[in-house]
Amino acid sequence: MRTVDRLYSYVVGGPAKNGASRVQKLHLLYIDGGRVARDRAIDPILDALESDVHGVSAVLSPRRVFVHAGVVSWNNRAIVIPGISESGKTTLVAELVRAGATYYSDEYAVLDGKGRVHPFAKPLSIRGDGERSAAELGGTVGSKPLPVGLIAFAPYRDGAAWRPRESSAAEGALELLKHTIAIRSDPPRAVAAVRAATGRARILRGNRGEAAEIARELLALVS
16 A cells, blocks of 8 residues: 555535535645644635645655755855744845845755755745735745855844854854754754855854844845
């Protein structure tokens, strides 16, 4: 019997087909036999499905190493902005795109064995502003893998002034591994990809205020 890594089942909801009942059936999503979402509307079901597919892809990818980070490109180099949820990485990515950078991702930096970043260009999920495409921000989407030119650990802090300190490649690799999905499932592969990515990159760490205040400064650092 053929096995799969993940099994998704969707039960269609909506009004009863015969129109005899006023009770609306719920849309249901099952993953590996367990129910994970139920709603009268289909959009929350699709959101739950998309979120799980992204997460499973990050864990199970046989050739790529996924890092929680936003990514843009500038001057044929990737700018990687690692961060957890609600750290402001999507907001900063959006400002970099508005400033002329090419969009790669607001969720994952996808690394190959040489440390190059590949695009993972889903719509940007901007908190309080919904989903926006790169085109809506006046930008374009990248298509080719790029070496990393800058890694900016720059979480948002209200009222913070951007005074970053420069870190070594070793320090940057250790910090980046904290955001790397495969560090538990495949440590050797994760470490190798992260070391390759940080080997020639400039690495900055520091809290920041509003994204618009540092976006052009970050671009200026990648020549």
